Amino acid sequence: MTQSIVVQVGQCGNQIGFRFWDLALREHSSLNKTGLYDDAVSSFFRNVDTRYSDPADIPVGHGLGKIKDLKARAVLIDMEEGVVNEIMKGPLRGVFDYKQLITDVSGAGNNWAIGHKMYGAKYKEEISETIRRAAELCDCLQCFFVIHSMGGGTGSGLGSFVLNLLHEEYPDIYRFVMAVYPSHEDDVITSPYNSVLAMRQLTDNADCVLPVENQALVDIVNKINQANPKLAERKSSRGHVKAGSAISTGDGGIVKGKDEKPFDSMNNIAANVLLNMTSSARFEGSLNVDLNEITMNLVPFPKMHYLVTSQTPLYSVSDVHIPPRRLDQMFSDAFSKDHQLIKADPKHSLYLACALMVRGKVEVSDIRRNIERLQSSLKFIHWNRDGWKTGLCNVAPVGQPYSLLTIANNTCVHHTFSGLRDRFVKLYKRKAHIHHYTHVDNMEIEDFSESLESLTSVIKEYETLEKQINNPAPSLPRLQVI
Amino acid sequence: MSVVTLQMGQCGNQVGGQFFNMIARDTFDQSLAKCNVPRQTNQQFIDDVCERFFSQEEGSLKARAVMVDMEPKVIAMTTTEAKRSGLFQYNNKQQFCQKCGSGNNWAHGFLVHGSKCSQQVMDLIQKEAEKCDRLEGFFTLMSLAGGTGSGLGAYITQCVRDEFPHSFIMNQVTWPFYTGEVIVQNYNAVLTLSHLYQSSDAILIVENDQEQKICSQLLNIKKISFSDINEVIGHKLASFLQPAKSNNLTSNHLGEMLEHLVPHPEYKLLTMKTIPFMSENNIQYSAYQWPGLVKHLTQMLIANASMEEGIDWGVKLSSTGLAYNKSMANSLFLRGLDVNTVDVSSFKDGRLYPSWLPSEACLASWTNQRTFNKYEKSASLVSNSQTPLISLNHVIDKAWSMFTSRAYVHQYIKHGLAEEDFLDSFACLEQVIKNYKDL
Numbered sequence: 045m046t047q048s049i050v051v052q053v054g055q056c057g058n059q060i061g062f063r064f065w066d067l068a069l070r071e072h073s074s075l076n077k078t079g080l081y082d083d084a085v086s087s088f089f090r091n092v093d094t095r096y097s098d099p100a101d102i103p104v105g106h107g108l109g110k111i112k113d114l115k116a117r118a119v120l121i122d123m124e125e126g127v128v129n130e131i132m133k134g135p136l137r138g139v140f141d142y143k144q145l146i147t148d149v150s151g152a153g154n155n156w157a158i159g160h161k162m163y164g165a166k167y168k169e170e171i172s173e174t175i176r177r178a179a180e181l182c183d184c185l186q187c188f189f190v191i192h193s194m195g196g197g198t199g200s201g202l203g204s205f206v207l208n209l210l211h212e213e214y215p216d217i218y219r220f221v222m223a224v225y226p227s228h229e230d231d232v233i234t235s236p237y238n239s240v241l242a243m244r245q246l247t248d249n250a251d252c253v254l255p256v257e258n259q260a261l262v263d264i265v266n267k268i269n270q271a272n273p274k275l276a277e278r279k280s281s282r283g284h285v286k287a288g289s290a291i292s293t294g295d296g297g298i299v300k301g302k303d304e305k306p307f308d309s310m311n312n313i314a315a316n317v318l319l320n321m322t323s324s325a326r327f328e329g330s331l332n333v334d335l336n337e338i339t340m341n342l343v344p345f346p347k348m349h350y351l352v353t354s355q356t357p358l359y360s361v362s363d364v365h366i367p368p369r370r371l372d373q374m375f376s377d378a379f380s381k382d383h384q385l386i387k388a389d390p391k392h393s394l395y396l397a398c399a400l401m402v403r404g405k406v407e408v409s410d411i412r413r414n415i416e417r418l419q420s421s422l423k424f425i426h427w428n429r430d431g432w433k434t435g436l437c438n439v440a441p442v443g444q445p446y447s448l449l450t451i452a453n454n455t456c457v458h459h460t461f462s463g464l465r466d467r468f469v470k471l472y473k474r475k476a477h478i479h480h481y482t483h484v485d486n487m488e489i490e491d492f493s494e495s496l497e498s499l500t501s502v503i504k505e506y507e508t509l510e511k512q513i514n515n516p517a518p519s520l521p522r523l524q525v526i
Numbered sequence: 527m528s529v530v531t532l533q534m535g536q537c538g539n540q541v542g543g544q545f546f547n548m549i550a551r552d553t554f555d556q557s558l559a560k561c562n563v564p565r566q567t568n569q570q571f572i573d574d575v576c577e578r579f580f581s582q583e584e585g586s587l588k589a590r591a592v593m594v595d596m597e598p599k600v601i602a603m604t605t606t607e608a609k610r611s612g613l614f615q616y617n618n619k620q621q622f623c624q625k626c627g628s629g630n631n632w633a634h635g636f637l638v639h640g641s642k643c644s645q646q647v648m649d650l651i652q653k654e655a656e657k658c659d660r661l662e663g664f665f666t667l668m669s670l671a672g673g674t675g676s677g678l679g680a681y682i683t684q685c686v687r688d689e690f691p692h693s694f695i696m697n698q699v700t701w702p703f704y705t706g707e708v709i710v711q712n713y714n715a716v717l718t719l720s721h722l723y724q725s726s727d728a729i730l731i732v733e734n735d736q737e738q739k740i741c742s743q744l745l746n747i748k749k750i751s752f753s754d755i756n757e758v759i760g761h762k763l764a765s766f767l768q769p770a771k772s773n774n775l776t777s778n779h780l781g782e783m784l785e786h787l788v789p790h791p792e793y794k795l796l797t798m799k800t801i802p803f804m805s806e807n808n809i810q811y812s813a814y815q816w817p818g819l820v821k822h823l824t825q826m827l828i829a830n831a832s833m834e835e836g837i838d839w840g841v842k843l844s845s846t847g848l849a850y851n852k853s854m855a856n857s858l859f860l861r862g863l864d865v866n867t868v869d870v871s872s873f874k875d876g877r878l879y880p881s882w883l884p885s886e887a888c889l890a891s892w893t894n895q896r897t898f899n900k901y902e903k904s905a906s907l908v909s910n911s912q913t914p915l916i917s918l919n920h921v922i923d924k925a926w927s928m929f930t931s932r933a934y935v936h937q938y939i940k941h942g943l944a945e946e947d948f949l950d951s952f953a954c955l956e957q958v959i960k961n962y963k964d965l
Contacts, residue, residue, distance in 0.1 A: 045597070045598065045599075046597075046625055046626050183625065184625035186626055328599050328603060330540075330751060330753070331536075331752065332536060332599065332600070332627075334627040336626070336627065336629030336630075336631075337627070337630045337673075337708075339629070339937075340630045340631050340710065340934075340937055341708060341710060342709070343934075343937070344934045345932075346936050397709050407750060407751045408738075408751060408752055408755075409742070409749055409750040409751075410749065412703065412705070412738075419705065426927070427924075427927040427928045427930070427931045427933060428709065428928065428933065429924075430704065430705040430709075430924070431709050432705060432709070433707070433708055433709050434707055519926075519927050519930050520926075520930045522922070522923070522926050522952075522956065523926075523949075523952050523953055523956050525953075525956050525957050525960045
């Protein structure tokens with residue numbers, strides 16, 4: 045069984061990460077009734093003996109040892125202390141080890157250059173050490189999950205610095221990045237600069253990027269609340285929605301109602317995506333999909349590794365008398381633009397590849413039936429007409445009998461990136477706010493133009509493929525035997 | 527004469543589990559009354575099966591199998607299921623697994639895992655082979671779509687060929703569903719088949735699509751799971767690998783069967799057709815007769831049908847009209863009541879075979895009076911024919927179109943494969959297709 049390490053950088057990264065750990069504990073506690081420390085739990089948590097002041101790590105061994113105390117395999121980085129301190133004061137403080145935290149006082153001021161160049165240089169040793177310590181405690185480390193936002197200073201700057209570091213020091217370990225992109229009406233004025241400068245690092249150093257947009261998450265949360273208005277107030281759900289089943293809820297987690305924060309429901313959605321993506325690697329199933337298989341199947345060309353995700357069902361219905369025709373509905377919903385985690389419409393763009401990660405009581409015949417049904421309404425590129433990757437995990441998520449996570453490599457992402465580039469160019473033409481960046485040591489004006497070039501080339505690659513949507517390129521004839 | 531089974535990757539291990547389960551159930555779990563043979567013959571049969579597939583160790587019956595996978599979950603599940611059945615077990619020491627999988631990457635399975643693990647896997651195989659009194663050969667179970675089964679499976683087959691040059695090697699490959707289980711399945715399939723063609727003696731093709739059709743149309747299973755499909759595959763495999771005798775009383779050892787089925791090294795692709803298939807409830811109410819079964823099976827061969835429903839009866843054995851399926855060799859396995867009375871002359875028709883082969887020699891038939899798996903009469907046909915051509919053509923088409931756009935190629939090059947290797951594999955398989963087409 046392989047382990048993964050989560051590196052959360054910046055305010056956004058740490059808040060999503062915090063929800064992720066709460067939900068992961070919830071999932072494992074509902075499944076692991078015997079309290080034994082087995083391989084599944086060890087993929088994200090360490091079992092430690094806290095009687096020693098330097099908690100000793102207890103390995104899985106034959107999987108029959110009891111859980112003494114769990115510590116998350118995480119590294120928390122933030123250049124201002126507010127968020128991390130709140131985590132360490134809150135109910136999840138026992139899950140994190142103070143040695144896994146790297147904090148500073150003053151923050152990065154929404155400035156990518158300060159995050160990347162200044163704090164990067166300052167904390168390089170410490171970050172490297174902390175990650176090495178976490179990696180050494182893993183039996184077989186398979187991938188790093190880096191969570192950060194693109195619009196701010198620490199998340200985008202220091203986050204992309206950490207990504208560089210991971211690429212240099214651990215070239216064989218996969219790097220998955222969950223990046224929160226700024227929406228059109230973002231409150232940070234320099235967010236286009238920060239995003240584009242960070243994108244270049246993501247294009248060069250990440251294996252897979254899962255872009256997430258706040259606006260999309262807000263819309264999903266609204267949709268869930270519409271289904272049951274009482275759900276938002278956490279009263280008894282005599283409505284349609286089964287309590288604790290919505291993907292935006294933290295019910296059953298350690299953080300209780302009164303401690304919930306406003307962004308929590310949105311962050312829960314993003315955290316659920318990470319949980320569902322790794323479920324097949326942690327639990328048993330008849331068609332296992334490991335994380336390296338996701339990169340292998342969904343990334344046809346090295347730079348085109350931006351994957352659109354969508355999660356269904358959003359909640360499950362509590363009335364047991366409604367017959368389960370939900371399964372096919374779940375598959376159809378997954379491809380509607382309301383369920384995507386970025387504001388994009390994949391149905392009108394070209395699919396390069398698509399992965400369906402199914403959890404729960406679903407059989408392979410159901411999946412095949414739905415693939416055949418949906419195949420006609422989706423446009424796949426001509427050399428990958430059957431570009432589906434399926435994964436089947438027997439263990440259902442908490443609160444729902446089955447769920448589906450679709451991860452697709454779709455050319456619709458270039459619309460999002462084009463919007464980003466336009467906002468960047470608008471500011472850059474006037475050289476507005478540039479002096480804040482160039483003030484920082486080692487930051488050159490060329491960094492801006494090079495990042496713009498990198499973003500443009502990614503957009504162009506996607507656009508060229510999308511042009512083939514109606515006229516596929518003529519294929520070379522097959523080898524002839526004389 | 528014993529056969530050592532190598533289960534490679536998730537698919538190989540899952541199919542292997544069902545295969546041994548089927549053999550164990552058919553051999554040990556049948557009441558003598560239903561078997562149609564006297565007690566002594568039955569005991570002889572049981573002894574034969576035990577010698578072929580199992581070894582008696584530490585008081586329990588252990589399968590002669592080596593289980594290999596790059597991640598531990600599947601091997602654990604298969605072993606537990608075997609123990610639960612109570613009929614046989616897997617030897618815990620004959621298992622090899624690593625922590626990280628191959629990521630559906632053939633190059634990763636073949637080059638990276640191959641060189642790292644081959645020594646240990648060959649040690650396990652050597653140990654299993656030494657337990658046999660007389661080793662007949664190796665039966666490898668693997669899939670074509672994934673990374674471990676296909677890549678590591680191809681590498682280990684090569685190693686086994688080098689270590690045991692006189693043993694027979696048959697590879698059972700599972701062809702994935704047409705519409706994706708894995709996106710790069712076509713690349714993996716092309717690379718695997720071309721390598722297996724050099725080192726294996728026979729490649730037995732089983733297609734997921736067809737087995738699923740059998741489950742849904744003949745067995746009436748509503749929600750088909752992979753274990754249902756694997757049970758059908760296990761049934762088909764057991765139906766010809768269980769002991770049987772030919773007219774001159776030679777046993778159907780692996781070598782005998784392969785010598786007949788693969789007369790020429792350029793023609794190694796085998797397919798299986800088995801009838802009847804019925805759901806449990808229907809078995810008691812049906813009475814099949816041999817002439818009917820033989821007629822259906824012949825037409826299935828000619829018209830290229832994979833099951834006894836939906837056969838195209840319009841295809842006839844004539845040079846005008848619809849093209850029919852030509853074969854190199856056929857082996858017929860008949861089990862159950864009155865097998866000695868069966869007329870198999872329809873399979874000896876000269877028009878089924880190319881003109882440069884003597885038609886009487888093209889059919890080998892093996893019979894056993896003992897009933898197989900609750901079916902009163904059952905017939906199985908293993909043929910070396912043009913059946914796999916359609917799927918093979920399809921896969922090469924898709925792989926080639928992906929290759930011309932160079933999609934995903936960087937993932938294979940990362941692990942040490944080169945574009946020439948791809949081109950070599952394509953060339954090899956185009957040659958295979960041409961050979962079969964010209965039959």
